[in-house]
Amino acid sequence: MRPLRRHATTLLLVALTAAAAVALLVLDRGSVSTDEAERRKKHLIEAWRPDEITELTVTMAAPGAPRTARLTRGEVDDAGQRPWNVEIDGQRYPADEPTVDQLLGTLEFATAERRVSAEASDPAALGLASPRLSIALVMGPRRERLLLGGGAPTPPGAVYAEVAGRGVFVITKQLASALDVPPDRFRSRSFVPYVAAELSGLTLDGDGGSRRFSRAPWGGGRGAGFRFAEGSPEGSGVRVSAPALDLVLSALGRMQAEAFLSEEEARQAASSGGPRVTLTLEPSDPAAKRGLIDVGGACPGRPDHVVAVRRGPARAAACVPASVLDPLTEEASRFVDLALVAAPLDEVAEVKLAAGERSLELARAGSEWHLRAPQDRPVPTETGRALVQAILDVRATRLLPAASDRAALGLASPRATLRVVSTPPGAVAEGEPLERIETLEIGAEQAGVVHVRRLEDGAIAEIPALAAGALLPSEVSLRSMKVFDFTPDRVSALRIERPGLVQRLRRTGEGAWRLVEPTGEGLAADSGLADELAELLAGLQAERWIAEDAGQSHGLGAPRLVVEAELDPAPDPGGGSTGAATRAARVALGARSGAGSFARAGDGAAVFVAPPALEAAAGRLLLRRDVFLVPPHEIARVTLAPRGAKPVVIERSPEGFTIAGAADQASAAALAASVRDALADLRAEGAVALGEPERRHGLSPPRLRVTVELSRPQAAPAEESDAVPPRAPVGSFTIAIGAGDAFRGTNVVYARRDGVRAVYAIAQSRVRPLLEAAGIAGD
Known part of the structure; x- marks a missing residue:
């Protein structure tokens, strides 16, 4: 004990020194350094240490009693964050983090317009004795408090604010509004308790x-x-x-x-x-x-x-x-999931199709695909994706109960199996990605349908027999997607056949197109539409290959549409001709497959799915769409004759176009100009029928007849036939406007021009100025 007593005074001095150091440290943390004070001398709050902020209390004046939101910061969570909680009316809730962050950001950068002198700082007069808003902040050892009071005279909307220990200031309307956050706004907006x-x-x-x-x-x-x-x-x-x-x-x-x-x-x-x-x-x-x-x-x-x-x-x-x-x-x-395979394309890692001794096995390596069986070789990316996507696109027309008689459905001894391995995101076990394995058992065809059992959930799917080809192993599915590969300028003639109609076009020496069939008054080829079809054929690509030989199935026994292109010999690399004989490229379209169609090329037996763009281009009449266009400078007079109403006559004068007999010349001139511009823009979307109009076209009689008189005769639309001589120029012609409808996704009206034996569809937006000028309500 004596040594201890001997050093007691020393130990006491050491303890006092340590306590003083701690107290000094605490005082120092609570004080504002010279540098900090200089940096923030224009700010309302003279020190800002975000990592030390642990509590924020907002009290807002309200009728009856003020409302308070007390925000406290929690401990660090699993995400490394310190979430805020809020207490309102005695209830504790998770806080809306963005709202808290926004208010703290506003406080951090809040500045004053000016300071109010101590002599003028009467709390009652400035509305600070009963403040409308109080904000208290706990920041380590520091305590900050901000009050908002009444309005200041300038600038407009300004407010008096008091900062504890610093005095009274004037702040802008914008800052006051940003600080004025109702307590309920601090509650998290998230309402569902679990993700x-x-x-x-x-x-x-x-x-x-x-x-x-x-x-x-x-x-x-x-x-x-x-x-x-x-x-x-x-x-x-x-x-x-x-x-x-x-x-x-x-x-x-x-x-x-x-x-x-x-x-x-x-x-x-x-x-x-x-x-x-x-x-x-x-x-x-x-x-x-x-x-x-x-x-x-x-x-x-x-x-x-x-x-x-x-x-x-x-x-x-x-x-x-x-x-x-x-x-x-x-x-x-x-x-109910009607898809046979649930995995999305980007998650599929392996595919194996097997039927008896035949099998086809494909695996992904990054974005590339590799064939494992029946050969070991790489597969073009687009081919691999097309094969897998074809499988994923197969959907059931209905599901049968899992307890259904499998033998009766052809599933007791399935004719084929399909196995798809995928890696769902986030599915891991012991640090390794988990694989999802989906297996299908495919039964035999029965009366146009095939039954497929999903082993994953036991459900039995019924699918059309035509769709089952995508689930069977066939090397045709690994063919190149390119069906034809030639340049469009080699196409010298086109032939398109569909039930009841044959169209034939031949390219002229100048590169334009001439209509050979059908024949009729005023019919001529549309070179733009013909060029588009030739270009589609030249680079035709299959969406996917279906089967080596489907016989007469897939609607190809009696095709809906047959397109043939006659090709000139390929040019010789040396500059001449190869001397090869002229050949044809032929495509037959059968039953529809989704948006596309089952198809065959040439004399081949293999079936593929042709893109919808091919049928869209070949399934229309390739007739000129500009038969209604009238150059404005050639118009002398236009007569709009609505059905059962008085005609409106628009005439050309030295001052421009106007409506004959109009009282208000300014309005008449504007309306006449809209008619002139509409006629110059009256290009059809396409021809819809040959010969006389049908009842549905609404042209017998039409809603509106537009008679255009020309300042000089214009060449009449002529049939492109050597047997028909050119017709004499016309000095006037009539356009008939009929019923409204939809054509290739566009709202149209049916129309016809005299001298042209075809019915056309024109966009309603192009015809509307004519209808309005004639006093007819638009569609």
Whole structure:
């Protein structure tokens, strides 16, 4: 004890020194350094240390009693963040992080317009004795407090503000508005307690019936990872359509609280319409509570919103966008997955098709594909993608119950199997990506249909027999996508045949096109349309190859459309001709396949899917579309004669076009100019029929007759036939405008010009000025 007593004084001095150092450190942390004070001398808050901010209290004056939001910062979470929580009216909620960040940013950079002198700083006179807003900030050892009072005389909208320990200032209207955040705004807008990755199950009850989904063992992101627990017409366990369930999950993400409601407001809203659907969210964490949300009922004062009442795990009521209801009220049948393979293209890693001794095995290596069987070789990227996409595109017309008689459906001994391996994003086990394996058993064709069993969920799909080819091993599916490869300028003639019509065109020496067939008054070829078809044929690519030889199936026994191109010999690299004989490129289009068509090329037996652009180009009349165009400088007079009404006459004068007999010449001139411009822009979308118009065209009689008198005779449209001599120029012609319709995605009216034996479709937007000038209401 003696040594201890001998050093007691020394130990006491050391302890006092340490305590003083700690106190000095604390005081130093609370003080503002010279550099900091210089940097922030124009700011309202003279020190700003964001890492030390732990508490923020906002109190706003309100009728009856002020409302306060007390925000506190939590500990570091798994994401390395320190989330904010807010306490309002004794209840604690997660805070809306963007709103908190925005207010802190405003405080950090808040500056004053000017300082108010101490003599003029009467708190009562400046509205600071009963401030409309109070903001308190805990920043380490420092305590900051800001009050907003009444309005200042200048600048307009300015407000008095007091900073504790610094004095009174005038701040701008914009700064005051940014600081003026109602306490409820600090509550997180997120209303749904769990995200998709946290769910083991999801139930929808109400409009649309009862639909219960549970997490499936095969994994998969978002909606791809669920199956029916019950409520499916085909029984439990059936795979849920990923796109359909993704719409539900997206709706949950959009279920943000636009305004929170009191319990009384929520009860009143429920009585005015009640919930339309109840969501039950089953969390994967067994310790977490189930989420229960009722959605539906009119939201007070917000017509585009509905009421959502969360009954668990924490009770709340809010207005949410009404659009969230649409996917939540779909019937169970809309959620049944009719796709045979669920994996998206970019996740597929391997494909194996097998039928007896025949097999085809394809694997992905990055963005490239490699054939493993029957040979080992690389496969062009577009060919590999086309083969896999063809498989993914096959969809069932319906699903049969898993308990169906498999023997009766041709599935007791399947004729083929398909195995698809994919790697869903985020699916890992022990650090390695998890593989999803989907296996299909393909039965024999029965009366035009094929039954396929999905082993993943046991469902039995019924598909059209024509679609089954994509599920069978065939090396034709690995052919190059290029069907033809020649230059368009080698096409010297075209022949297009469809039931009841043959079109033949031949290229002239100048490169234009001449119509050989059909023949008729005023018919001529449209070189632009013919060039487009020649170009499509020259570089024709298959969307995918289907079968080596499908016989007379796929609608190719009696094709809907046959296109032939006569080709000139290929030029010799030395500058001359190769001397090769003229040959033809031929394509026959059969039954439709999605947007495209099954097709054969030349005399080959292999079937491919032709792109829809080929039929769009070859399936129309290749007739001139400019037969209605009139150069404005050639117009002398235009007579608009609506059915059953007085004609309107537009005449050319030295001052321009005007309406004869019009009282208001200025308005008449503007209307006449619109007619002139419309006639100069009256290009048709295309010809729709040959010969006399049909009743549906509305041309007997027409809604409007437009008679155009020319200042000098114009060459009449002439038939392109050596047997028909050119007709004499015409001094006038008439355009008939008929019924409205749709043509190739455009709203049109049917029209006809005298001297041309064809009916055309013209866009309504081009004809509207003529109809309006004639006093006819547009379509």
